[in-house]
Amino acid sequence: MNVARSGSSNRSSTPTPVTPSSSSSHAVIISAVIDWPPSSKNVASGASSGTSSASRQMAAICVGRSTRPIVAPAAGPPHLPDCPAPAGVRGPFRRLEEAPGPPPLLASETPGRRVRRDAPDRARPAWRKQMAGDRKYHERTVAPVPDPPAAVRRLAAEAAGDHFCYEGPDGFAVALDPVAELVADRRRLLLRGPDGDVERAWSAEALRRVPDLLDELPLEAWRCYGWAGFELAAARDGLTGLAGDEPFLHLVIPAAEVRFHASGTLLRALDPAVLDVLQERVEAAPPPAAEVRPRAVPDQDAGAYLDAVEKAVRYIRDGRLQKVIVSRTVPVGFPVDLPATYELGRRANSPARSHLFSLDGLASAGFSPETVVEVSKEGAVVTQPVAGTRARTGERDRDDALRHELLNDAKEGYEHALSFKIAVDEMAELCPDHPVTVREFMAVRDRGTVQHLASSVGGTLTAPAHAWDAFAALFPAVTTSGVPKRDAYEVIHELEPSGRGPYGGAVLTYDADGTLDAAVVLRTVFQRDGRAWLRAGAGIVAQSRPERELTETREKLASIARHLVPQAG
Structure with a gap:
């Protein structure tokens, strides 16, 4: 060889x-x-x-x-080839390619005609009517901000409506006042834009054509921000009965943006007058950082989780699947100040990516340990499978011992290698004309209160494949689903008492030039209608011990629970 x-x-x-x-x-x-x-x-x-x-x-x-x-690479950890996938594993990219013809039209549509209609679910925002002449983003660069997390907190706290903050490879970005949005559930995919709405019946092919819909918007150099729920994968693969009735994809294109870079702060707005407002907010002194004492989060339903893990182990030993991630939800007994929680948690964590958003009543703040996929405008693709966990205490000797335990645990090594292999298989299917590059294998990454085994797998797209194809091929991360993925969706639906929503899915940015960055939604607090909750899971394989997997969820929950800031009053 x-x-x-x-x-x-x-x-x-x-x-x-x-x-x-x-x-x-x-x-x-x-x-x-x-x-x-x-x-x-x-x-x-x-x-x-x-x-x-x-x-x-x-x-x-x-x-x-x-x-x-x-x-x-010339120096670094070991690398493995793109081996054949195990029996029963079929990449979602292939499934999308198999869907014939254009997406089905609704009865009110005819081919080639955009349907202009009022949004059926909620009133059309006033700004939508004022967008007729503003199609190009006006830009201004001001001095770099010394404390981006504090600036993000201020912008989010003062936002009058929906907003989305994403920390990517180039720094923090804040999107304000959506001018277009795309929402999908198991019935339909709906794009609301400045010139009207386009609606498609739900199908995997309709999902694949999302870039075509976005490209038709009368906006130049746009960037999408949003989230993809875990149930999107089941719906894409024909398991719509597992998808529930809630939306599983929500993307927005903002009317205004702030992008924080080390060299300067980029302000973007469709209305040039908004640039002055953004500059004033960015340059204003941030509010004092929140001080919070850790508050106990109830560790409820531990017994039910142990039972679910035992059942998952039986399924694996019976040959139904090889690995599955089983999660549990823990309620937070108070409303959470998400912008303050984000700032505090970001200072204490070392995530691969982070996010803070409020879209259509659902709000979230989180610190992701890994990416689902990263795609450059040149077509370079990277995914980062992370699997295998031990606690991180902050005490050097104790953490070194836990690191050694992590590296020498057969179950953790097997769990990681299984996830890594599927990532390599999916990358090879996505990039058949180029070799798969394994940039890192079983390195240890510190992520807040835990440390993980992490690998990095790369490839190169060949036209006509594009970034959205890469997202479809690699979503959801194998480290939040299982092996084979399709069987894992069914087992997760059976063993977990509620749908996941964004948890285990992705937060992402997607640019008009083909750049895409998507991070796994983990280590996150969610909030809707005054109710807040946390969620964490563990990878279950044949060697899993239920008590250890329960402990792992507690270690992961701690990375966010200790930074929760209650709302004032």
């Missing part, structure tokens, strides 16, 4: 072949994982890598054997 390793000085250079016989521990682990069963020599000689022999053996069982070349 040849393993291609890219040069460190020039990423575009031709990969140089190396073989598993290399003296590096990384090459030894590649050999141990791919050439199963590994020899005792290979297993033992990889001990210096920090990954236990038990974890590597579990990874080998999961991944199997392959001779297809892969691409690896």
Whole structure:
């Protein structure tokens, strides 16, 4: 087997072949994982890598054997090939491609005609009538803000209507006053725009054509912000009975934006007069940070969760599936000040992404440990499977011991490798004309009160595939669903007493130039109609112990519960 390793000085250079016989521990682990069963020599000689022999053996069982070349960075952890998916696993990208023809039209529509109608669910906002001449965003760059989380808190707290804040790879961004929105449930997909509304009967093909609908909006250089609920996956795959009646996709394009960068703060608005208002708010002194004492959150329904885990383990041992993430909901006994909670929690956490939003009555603040997918405008795709957890206490010696335990736990290694393999399979199906690049494998990432095993898998899209196809192919994250995904949707629906909504789904930004960034919704507090709640889950495999999985949910809940700020009064 040849393993291609890219040069460190020039990423575009031709990969140089190396073989598993290399003296590096990384090459030894590649050999141990791919050439199963590994020899005792290979297993033992990889001990210096920090990954236990038990974890590597579990990874080998999961991944199997392959001779297809892969691409690896010049220095870094081991990498695995795009192996065939296990029986019963079919990528959502393939399912979307199989849907024939255009999306079905409603009885009131004819092909090629946009239907202008009043929104059936709520009154048309006044700003919608004032948008006729404003199609281009006006921009202004002002000085960088020294404390973006505080500025985000201020903008969100003072927002008169719906808003969406997203921390992406380039910094924080705040979207205000939606000028267009797209909402989908199991009955329909509805786009409300400046020139009227377009409605489609729900189908997987209608979902796939979301970029076409957005491109028809009379707006230049737009950016969408929004969330995709976990139930979107079931509806996309034909399991509409599992989707419930609530919306499972909500995207908005704002009339005004603030994007915080280290080099400066970009203000954008369709109305140039709004730029002055935005600048005044951004440059104003932020309110004092909230001070809060941790308040107890009731740990209810622990017994029901233990029962659900036991049942999931039985399903796995009976061969129904290989892994499933089972979650539980914990109510918060007081209304939460979400902007203040976001600021406080962001200072204490080290997330991959973070968000704060209020859309159509549903509000949320969270700190995601991983991304579902990242797509550049050039078509580079990355996904970050995260699975395997131990607590993080802040005490160095204790955390080092827990880290060692995490790296040497066979169950955690198997759980991660199983999720990693599916991520590689899905990436290979999405990017068939390019090699799959494994940038990182089983690294430990600190995320607030927990530490995780994390990997990174990359690929390159080939036209006509685009960013939305990548999102469809990789959503939901295997680390919030299971293996196979479709069977996991059914088991989750059976074992969890309520629908997930955004939990386990994604928050995302999607730009007109094809850039997309989507993060998994975890470590999050939700609020609607004065009722607030938390949710956390654990990955269940055949080796799972219910008590340990319950403990894992408590560790994850703590990363957000300790930062909850009650509403004043």
